[in-house]
Amino acid sequence: MKAISLFLIGLLLLTGACAPVSSDKKEQTDKRIKELISQMTLEEKLGQMSQFDPGQLGGPENAKQAIKDGKVGSILNLVGAETINELQKVAVEESRLGIPLVIARDVIHGYRTIMPIPLGLAASWNAEIAEKTMAVSAVEAASEGIHWTFAPMIDVSRDPRWGRIAESCGEDTYLTSVMAKAMVKGFQGDDLSDPKTIAACAKHFVGYGAAEGGRDYNTTLIPEVQLRNDYLPPFKAAADAGVATFMSAFNDLNGVPTSGNEFTLKQILRQEWGYQGMVVSDWASIAEMIPHGYAANKKEAAERALMAGVDMEMASDCYAGNVKALLDEGKIDMATIDRYVANILRLKFDLGLFENPYTDETLAEKTLLAEKHKEIAQQAASESFVLLQNKNELLPLSNDISSVAVIGPLADSPHDQMGTWVFDGNKENSVTPLTALKAKLGDAKINFAKGLEISRTKSTEGFVAAVEAAKKSDVAVLFLGEESILSGEAHSLANLNLQGSQTELLEAVQATGKPVVVVIMAGRQLTIARELQLADAVLYAWHPGTMGGPAIADMLLGETVPSGKLPVTFPKTVGQIPIYYNHKNTGRPADYEQWTDINKIPAEATQHSLGNTSHYLDAGFEPLFPFGFGLSYSSFDYSNLELSANSMGTDGVIEVSIDLKNTGKYEAAEVVQLYIRDRFGSVTRPVKQLKGYQKVTLKPGETKNVVIQLKAKDLEFFNGKDYVVEAGDFDVWVGTNSQEGLHAEFSVNE
Known part of the structure; x- marks a missing residue:
């Protein structure tokens, strides 16, 4: 390893970094962070809170000078171990405090070995393969000097007009949550300091996938009940999985841009969830609060983002240019700045960058496009x-x-x-x-x-x-x-x-x-x-x-057999959008008996609405393909749906089992899907919700008893005041997609 600054050597010796690992690693890291912050000028603190593309810094030499002066804490869109090491050397050996850079890159679904788009990965309904693909992405990116990716994108997305639905895991909260955990684990492994891993970033927090009309960057209007029940759970799953960073989004959520949204970033993420990782803005999203009409200028934008809890600013310079004035005016305090800098430094310590700031420049050749990665x-x-x-x-x-x-x-x-x-x-x-x-x-x-x-x-x-x-x-x-x-x-x-x-x-x-x-x-x-x-x-x-x-x-050619299932609903026509399986019911739910087909309406018919239901005269009420749909070269028979009990308490568990038989001539995998409906609630509930699944491989003629646990906790929802599991009657279906399945009933008791 190349030399590091004398200050940093002294700091590491002081805190025991060269001794055996402390039993309380967090305490040791916190001491090291506190010591560093005590040495930093305001300009150096703001440098840690600033991330830039090299081009924004005015070329290689200007970038080196900015890094040497402590004005940059992170670089994005830079690749190649040799190039990155060159800039890292400036940060570690030439800057006053020797704080390493964290290098970030959009590694969304592969680095050199490109995986299916995330929407395709979600169609696998296989969390294990999703984890493996992200682990490959991590090791390849790390071999070229990348430390941090802006993925996974776990916005629940119900509008295919929105181009970024490709980066999502689809329309379902549960499936997205499962995939979120898997992808975070794939990127980060068990130890972020392992040079084969990179830090993940849960994005975009929150509601970005609900952009009005499917137009990117657009307004999102999401009532709190829906926000908490549908859009937040995948992010909570990522937080629980230990995701290293979060990214605030571009969108205006209910009138407040998400990069300045204290309700989502401070109250929910920090206070309710207790999240202690680092938050980065999306590209210039702090400055974009000005065209949103939420901030009058960069100074006000910086204040709003700081009050909300955004630790690092990506691409724009609202922090660097305005924090001193905000401090002088008493609109923010130094303790807040120090807390944000600590979050950034902790990420760098967790990544092992203080001990190992450089990348082995021979790794990439041995890593990229490895045969195992292509498999x-x-x-x-x-x-x-x-x-x-x-x-x-x-x-x-x-x-x-x-x-x-x-x-x-x-x-x-x-x-x-x-x-x-x-x-x-x-x-x-x-x-x-x-x-x-x-x-x-x-x-x-x-x-x-x-x-x-x-x-x-x-x-x-x-x-x-x-x-x-x-x-x-x-x-x-x-x-x-x-x-x-x-x-x-x-x-x-x-x-x-x-x-x-x-x-x-x-x-x-x-x-x-x-x-x-x-x-x-x-x-x-x-x-x-x-x-x-x-x-x-x-x-x-x-x-x-x-x-x-x-x-x-x-x-x-039949050497493999299809097993994918749709993670999204397919509309017949754009006019049906938004169309998703877990919608709410209406007072006049649609069915075929009362469906009015436009082609069956007689000429000069009397205008009336008696008996009419919620549907389109020209497109009906059903999709082209439902969520969870997918055929196989084989065929499967579902039978003997049984519940271990017909009721449970609000902290209970019911085991739901079915017999699945491969009735075809190919060995094949089937995704057994479990859906529930809460018939009545203190707020209206969706007509169906995915609550569990198993991907099962069977040989021709083979039968397997498939058991899926359904916990009362799985039935919890936010009712406008609190998260509750309410007593009442429930339906449960187990089947091959969201429209087909064997049916049973159970109840939850107080």
Whole structure:
């Protein structure tokens, strides 16, 4: 290791850092932090509270000078161990106090080995594989000098028009909470000082996924009951899992921007939850309180963010330029600043940066794209795929097919299959479906025609070659969807149909009479009702990452079996949005007996509302596909639903069991899902809520008794005043998705 400053050596010796680890590590760290803060000037404290992109600092030499002067505590968007070590050396060896930088990066779903987008990972319903993918992301990022990622994004997201739904785990609070814990554990491991781990960041706190109209950065209006019951639990799960940092969001929540929101950041996060980690703002979100109309200027924005509890400011300079004046005016006190600096220093100590500030510059070559990492990426992709349709069991493709037409703009698009928010993945490392199918079947069996240059292409000049390829093949496989740039931050859409002339391409191929398989790669759920009519089989592959091609090829050819389940509801049309399974009921709930179809209304009908229910005349009340839906090449039978008791107390437990049998001919995994309904409450309750699940693998003909525990605590909700488990009657369903399942009843007693 290179030398560190004489001050820091003295400090470490003083606090016993070079001696055996103290039995009370926290106490020792707190002493070291207190000693450091006592030595710091106000400018150095504000430096620790400031994070910048290197470009904002005016180039490499200016950045080094700012770091040397103690004006920067963290750098983001810098990669490469050699480059990072160079700046770290300035911080550790040339700055007055030798405090190391913490280097941050958006490592969202992979670093060099790119995993499926988080929405795809959620479709796996496999927390273990989610944890593994984030552990791979961490070790790869760490090998290039990254200490901290701005992930996981655990905003509950119910509007597919919002581009960032791709980064989320979908619409359900419970599933998102499960995935939040797994991803935090994957990034952070058991010890943040382990050089193979990085600090995670729970974002965006809070409500950002409910942006009005699905327009990014937009207003969110969320009543407190809904905020606490639907949007906060995943963040509480992350906090309980020991997430190192939180990020305040961009959005205005009920009139108060979240980066200046004392209710969420101070009352809930700090006081109610007792969270002691560090809070960073989102990019310039403190300064953005000015255009929000919540702060008149940077000084006022700094005051509001400081009062709310944001420790570190990302990208903007409201703190650096205004804290001294705020202190002089008595609007904040030095104890507050010291507390925030302590939170930042504690993160650096927990990461082991004081003892090991530098990264081994030989690590990356041995770490990036390791074979084990690619195996995990391929498994994750495979488990994320959701089979939506499979007429006449077209899939898996028969072994004796003589030729396959591979068609579409995403069949051989290595960049786009990686998905949104990929900074460090290289398209050269992506294995596309075309490449993988050629490797499996040989060039002679593949007839490839792109059809469209990209997903947005409107020209039909490539259709002739695509139709010809289909005609001379036994089956046509079309790879459709959206390019990676069409989802993600600031990429909201009002129209969720396939872009360009993709549907027309599908129509032209379908007209050949050949069997048609459609594989859709996308960052969100799309409105694909027309495509379902034209295709025999539809496999939803999301944006599957580096190893998406081999995972798709294996599934098409039957070497793996689909097990993914939808983490979001698929609307028939954009006009149904928002549509999600765990909605509230109305006084006139919809059902088929009272559904009025627009096509059945006679001419000059008398205007009336008697007997009408809550639905759209032109789209009904059901989605295209429900939450939790997903087919398999095999089939499963659910039977013998039993409860260990018909009632329990408010601190009790009921075991819910069913027999699950694989009645098909393939070994396959099924996600057994448990939903409940609280029939009556002091505030209205959702029509269904996911409260547990198990992913079970069975051989053909095998039966397994699946038991899921349902605790009374799982029924708790916020009623506007307190968190309560209320006595009453409940329904429980166990089944294959949110619309199907065996039903039983139980009660909770006082």
